[in-house]
Amino acid sequence: MPDKVKNPVRVVVFAYHSVGVRCLQVLHRSGLDIALIVTHPDDPTENRWFDSVAEWASHQGIPVLTPPNPNDPALVERIAALHADFFFSFYYRQMLGADLLALPKRGAYNLHGSLLPRYRGRVPVNWAVICGEMETGATLHVMTLKPDQGDIIAQEKVPIGPDDTAHDVFLRVIEAGERALSRVLPALLAGKAVHHRQDLSQGNYCGGRRPEDGRIDWSQPAQAIHNLVRGVAPPYPGAFTLVNGQPLRVLKTSLHPHPDALARTQGGDGQPLYLLQAEWRGQGLNTAQFKATFPQGCVPDPWPATKSP
Known part of the structure; x- marks a missing residue:
């Protein structure tokens, strides 16, 4: 676990799912100033088998918003007033626009559930299993206007067994995401995280599934x-x-x-x-x-x- 920083770095986090909760816990344990969490409202009609970011934020006393559109100008103005050092996105379901991505002083980073540049886009764990992959993982990368294309700063692999379900694999990916963030966070806060450009020709993009x-x-x-x-x-x-x-x-x-x-x-x-x-x-x-x-x-x-x- 990273050591707590002496002078808290201010972050705004866009998060959902158990992935969001586990990665928020990493930031919280590291002593970062989580100024605001933006998440999705918990839908009582959804088969929600995962943890609630909104509930976790409430227990920690951290301000939380559930806007229908994170790029709403009024919300962008409110977030701008926080003067965040970093943005993090952990399984948040909407893309952040140019006005939002321009705000953090030290960068915006997203966690994606695949070994980028493979399986960019939607439901990457499900696609990896459907396509018969033997491994996948989690990748922390720079957020850009196009999904899952920014420079990589951390990656963790997990195996996929021949009879594993997507749920089995997803549970491993959650842990892989937590490990990736924990491992790179000290270097990121120190301004020493190594950035690796993606070779998109070596990957693929997948759409959502119905x-x-x-x-x-x-x-x-x-x-x-x-x-x-x-x-x-x-x-x-x-x-x-x-x-x-x-x-x-x-x-x-x-x-x-x-x-x-x-x-x-x-x-x-x-x-x-x-x-x-x-x-x-x-x-x-x-x-x-x-x-x-x-x-x-x-x-x-x-x-x-x-x-x-």
């Missing part, structure tokens, strides 16, 4: 289907297939025989895939229930034909 993107294309190889199931497994919306027009949620699979498998199917490459957890009409199914529900076998509806342009 629940409907979890539909299984059974023409894909078994490995790709297994990766999709892992990458969107709960607490994310989950993979699914349609059977007679109704969604069967496929929550866990295996590429290897399993004594408790609900069913054995296969991918488009002919390789076997074993269904270990599934949900039909909101109810989880055991092996007997699965066979009773689908006595003739579970036959997915055909993949929709590609529409003409």
